[in-house]
Amino acid sequence: MNKKGLAILMRAKMRPGDATKFPLSPLARNGIEETQPDAALLQRRPAEETNRTIPTNKERDFDCVRESMHSAISLNKTEVLDSVLDDFSQGYFSLSLEDRHKLLLLLAKDYDLNRLQVRDLIKQYLGLELPSGHEGDEERALSAFHRIERNLRQALKPTYDVLFERLNTHTGGLKFLTVLRADILSMLEDGNIASLRALDSYLKEKLGTWLSPAALELHQITWDDPASLLEKIVAYEAVHPISNLLDLKRRLGVGRRCFGYLHPAIPGEPLVFIEVALQKNVAQTIQEVLWDDPPIPESEATCALFYSISSTQTFATLSPIPGYMQWLLSKLASQSALAEQELMSQSPDVRSSSTFQENLLQPEEERLLMSSSMEICGAKNGMEVMLNLLTSTNFEWKNSPQLLSALKPPLMRLCARYLVQEKKRGKALDSVANFHLQNGAMIERVNWMADRSEKGLRQSAGIMVNYVYRVENIEEYAQSYFSSGHIHTSPDVRCYIMQGEGDEQTTD
Incomplete structure (x- = not known):
């Protein structure tokens, strides 16, 4: 790297430990990207209109951006200039988040396909008679079928397809389309709008083609x-x-x-x-x-x-477990509350009738936790002790050999349970686990205190997991996971599962 390059890199902000404090990509930003005014555009417009609508790109009027989008769609192919697409993309970045959403909703609804035309073509298609078998009649009938089928294919393309296709061939347009989709996805999180879902689905399909592995x-x-x-x-x-x-x-x-x-x-x-x-x-x-x-x-x-x-595709990984602590803390909080309610109840019948209570700790694990944390006042059971320790500020427990020794058995056992047995729609609850398992990996080993960073402790109490890809088993493991949710594990991981309640989902 030359001196100039090194100077540029030294000015780059290194990522802090807390990923939430630093945007991972331009797609995650909700703010407005600063852009320079388009001098050529300013020269083309009358001074009074320029002062009224776009004194700077940041203050560009919504209607102006909408007009530039319409021009990018409606102009003939030979008339579309790079400046038109540049004008639209720069204008889009100048909009507030609210106006971006407004523009995307307008694109989804006003530039959808022409359903009246589609219905008319379908009627024409259904009115055609099937070929009779004579060579001349068959050729004429097939010609009519092919013509209407071609027109139907064209009519079933929404009008915004033109915008996507033109942006894809424009310099910087493909990246801009990924920004558009990120904004669409953020809108869908707030409300399930049918036309917006259709826009997202169509753009996703387009991006899947343009960003196919063959093109990378x-x-x-x-x-x-x-x-x-x-x-x-x-x-x-x-x-x-x-x-x-x-x-x-x-x-x-x-x-x-x-x-x-x-x-x-x-x-x-x-x-x-x-x-x-x-x-x-x-x-x-x-x-x-x-x-x-x-x-x-x-x-x-x-x-x-x-x-x-x-x-x-990989051979072995040392992977994070991003959802473990969220799942475990939720379990500990709810089960601690249920345990306290039952202790307060005076009726033995009520105590025995709870179908929701589950002691997450084995007797020896609870005894060790209670004896190792006598200084934690007010804790009535091991689950409450564990909850208090894991939610403590600065993770003080990681510096105590006694507490680490008491926490390791339940945390490792419950981590194996989380990875193997906790499911969502029949698949692994943990997103990273689901990714590797659907690609044909097996869970090889969980590793204690493998990531002592703040992020690692917050996400998984420092535990990480090895996923192993064995070439001869990848297809078999992926197929069994897809078809039945079956998760393949090593003997070491199975031992942790068997220490629990012997759930029938234990894998081999």
Whole structure:
């Protein structure tokens, strides 16, 4: 990397430990992107109109952006200039979030397909007589069928298809379309509008075609790449934030690999990137991947560990468990409340009639927790102790060997239960687990205190999981997971499951 590139990269903001404080991509931003006024556009408009509608791009009038969108759709193909599409995209970024939503709703409703035309063509199609069998009659009948079928295909395309197609061939247009879809998805979270759902579905299908794997280029990212590309790696890293230039250089150095998928229409910006560590064995903690120094000679490596993944086929991973603490804390809170209610009840009949109470802790686990946390006043049972510890400020428990020893058995056992047995619509509740399992992985091992960062402790009490892809089993495992939700695990993980209640969902 040259001096100029290094200077640019040093100005880049390194990701803080809390990912919620730093936007992962332009798609996550709700704010307005600053753009420079289009001088050519200002010169074309009368001075009084310019002063009234667009003194700057940031203050651009909604109606002006709507007109530029209409022009981009309605002009003949030969008349559409790059300046028209630039005008629309720049104007869109200048709008407030509320006006963006208003414009997208207008696009979904006013530029949908012409259903009267579709119905008329269907009537014509149904009125055609099937070929009689004579060669001349059959040819004429088929010609009529083909003509109406062609017209139907065209009529079933919504008018906004024109806008999407033109933006796709325009410089920077494909990236702009991904921003449009991000805004559409945010709108759908607030309200289920049929026309907006149709717009999203259509754009999703288009993007799926334009961003197909065949159109992507695999690129190994190195320290010698442009600073603008490395800056995006720093900003977009969502699993294990990059803290400084030394950290970044290490991840791109000896014994490490970083690969990104790039699209020709979005140069210099990886759509997906993965970070790989070459190891002798499958790592148990993220600390040894990120900070063990020096790395082993590459010639001695026998394992490729993908430790920061967005979407890939892999051999083994050391992965986060982002939903574990949310699930566990919710369980602990509800079960502690139920346990307290039953203790307060004077009726033995009431105590025995609860169908919702479940003691998440085994007797020995509860005894250890109670004896190890005598200083926690007011805790009436082990679940309440565990809840208080896990929600404590600054995670003080991680610095106490006694508390760590008491917390490890229940946290590891319940983590295995969460990964293997907790389901949503028949599939793993944890999003990362679901991703790997549907790709044909098995759950190999859960690792205690593998990620001691604030994010790791907050998401999963520091626990991480190894998913292993065995080439000979990938197809079989993926198929069984899709068809029945069956999850394949190693003997070590099964041991944790068997320590519980022997749920019939235990896998093999």
